Amino acid sequence: MARLLVLHGPNLNLLGQREPGIYGDVTLDAINTKLEQLAGEAGVSLRCFQSNSEAELIEAIHNAATNGTEYVLINPAAFTHTSIALRDALAASELPFFEIHISNVHAREPFRHTSYFSDLAQGVICGFGPQGYELALGHVLSQIQ
Ligand code: DQA
Numbered sequence: 001m002a003r004l005l006v007l008h009g010p011n012l013n014l015l016g017q018r019e020p021g022i023y024g025d026v027t028l029d030a031i032n033t034k035l036e037q038l039a040g041e042a043g044v045s046l047r048c049f050q051s052n053s054e055a056e057l058i059e060a061i062h063n064a065a066t067n068g069t070e071y072v073l074i075n076p077a078a079f080t081h082t083s084i085a086l087r088d089a090l091a092a093s094e095l096p097f098f099e100i101h102i103s104n105v106h107a108r109e110p111f112r113h114t115s116y117f118s119d120l121a122q123g124v125i126c127g128f129g130p131q132g133y134e135l136a137l138g139h140v141l142s143q144i145q
Pocket of ligand 1: 080
């Protein structure tokens with residue numbers, strides 16, 4: 001079972017075509033491939049999962065709580081600003097997690113300045129583009145090795 005779980009929230013399947021001025025032109029597949037490669041080189045198993053459904057993301061967290069997952073890296077996307085349910089799932093899991101945003105949400109609309117996750121997260125990375133995922137993974141790998 002994967003020791004690390006990377007969760008991507010709604011609309012992140014559209015990376016590469018979605019608002020490239022904000023999110024860039026790197027696809028989700030490219031991000032996931034890079035993360036899998038980095039984890040593989042470190043001998044750590046990593047699984048990536050994207051969903052546009054809040055329920056599916058919650059189920060993935062419930063499963064992670066009991067299947068040996070050690071860390072979660074999550075970009076909750078728009079659910080960052082809306083989802084108490086997803087927050088509660090992470091809290092219930094008691095898994096350490098890192099919150100990642102491709103864009104600098106604090107430099108955007110006021111409704112993006114609020115996160116239901118940041119106060120529970122071990123760390124938050126935003127505004128580093130897709131590289132934010134790699135920075136978070138690098139930190140997690142240094143913690144578990
Ligand atoms: C995002 C920022 C969110 O506000 C937005 O809803 C997203 C992506 C980011 O990665 O910058 O979908 O989480």
